Amino acid sequence: MTTYFIDGQFTSKDSLNISIDDRGYYFGDGVYEVVKVYDGELYTAEEHFGRLFQSAAKIKMAIPYSEQQLIDIAKELIKVNEVQTGHIYMQVTRGASARVHQFPAAAVTPVVTAYAIHNPRPLSNIEGGVSVKSVDDVRWLRCDIKSLNLLANVLAKQEAFEAGCAEAIFVRDGVVMEGSSSNAFGVKDGVVITHPATNLILNGITRQVVLRLCKENGIPVEERAFTPEEMYGMDEFFITSTTSEITPVVLIDEKAVGAGMPGAVTRRLQEAFARQIPLSVAGE
Numbered sequence: 001m002t003t004y005f006i007d008g009q010f011t012s013k014d015s016l017n018i019s020i021d022d023r024g025y026y027f028g029d030g031v032y033e034v035v036k037v038y039d040g041e042l043y044t045a046e047e048h049f050g051r052l053f054q055s056a057a058k059i060k061m062a063i064p065y066s067e068q069q070l071i072d073i074a075k076e077l078i079k080v081n082e083v084q085t086g087h088i089y090m091q092v093t094r095g096a097s098a099r100v101h102q103f104p105a106a107a108v109t110p111v112v113t114a115y116a117i118h119n120p121r122p123l124s125n126i127e128g129g130v131s132v133k134s135v136d137d138v139r140w141l142r143c144d145i146k147s148l149n150l151l152a153n154v155l156a157k158q159e160a161f162e163a164g165c166a167e168a169i170f171v172r173d174g175v176v177m178e179g180s181s182s183n184a185f186g187v188k189d190g191v192v193i194t195h196p197a198t199n200l201i202l203n204g205i206t207r208q209v210v211l212r213l214c215k216e217n218g219i220p221v222e223e224r225a226f227t228p229e230e231m232y233g234m235d236e237f238f239i240t241s242t243t244s245e246i247t248p249v250v251l252i253d254e255k256a257v258g259a260g261m262p263g264a265v266t267r268r269l270q271e272a273f274a275r276q277i278p279l280s281v282a283g284e
Helices: 023-027 045-058 067-080 123-128 151-162 205-216 228-232 264-274
Strands: 003-006 009-012 030-038 086-093 111-118 130-136 167-172 175-179 183-188 191-194 221-223 236-241 245-252
Touching: 003 067, 009 067, 023 086, 030 045, 045 067, 045 086, 045 205, 067 086, 067 111, 123 245, 130 151, 130 236, 151 167, 175 228, 183 205, 183 228, 191 205, 205 221, 205 236, 205 245, 205 264, 236 264, 245 264
Parallel strands: 130 167, 130 245, 191 221
Antiparallel strands: 003 009, 003 111, 030 086, 086 111, 167 175, 175 183, 183 191, 183 236, 236 245
């Protein structure tokens, strides 16, 4: 039986007690993180939980635990649920109170909920690549906050799914932004190109890892805006996220990317990424 964490206690799913008055339910008033687990260990935990606190601060919400306490909770969930390859989901809502838009009184304590699940690496997508579809970016202007307000992302992902694609790529005012649940990268003449980390995209942890790997491996990078026309003309394209790692894109809007197969720079970055995780997992 899966063990969950909520409001200071480890419990079973059947015993979960989530209030109908939780502001996460009413308003999406909260933030969250997804942290990858490799070989029973958290990957980039400090970066993820650090961003959780940053997101909470941006919406003026105090998390009732320290960063280390949240990491310890995540580790306990991994242990009791015997997760080897998977991920931690953790969210913090502003708490339960009467449904009014303004913040509740200070006495209302934010609610932390978390679980650990098995989730194998998406090796088929990593190896063979995926198709994506561009969609209009109708989200709000604070995409840098990893909040629970994901309806626009859900609609975009569904549009891509109905078109037989794995991901939607947001385009705002003629500029390629990111995926509905990923960051987007193009490669042109050996240079990796990605939108800069502004308020209009989420600065993904895997995005940050990729930029570091580029630096360590002498791969030039340009963090700049680029257009859909440039996107279609890229030699390579890939998306990144905690659960998708570095996934090549071989078709964009039914147009082949480069030769229509994962490219050399993408493969080089995948290999560099795999060297950071346990060999038993990298070789799955």
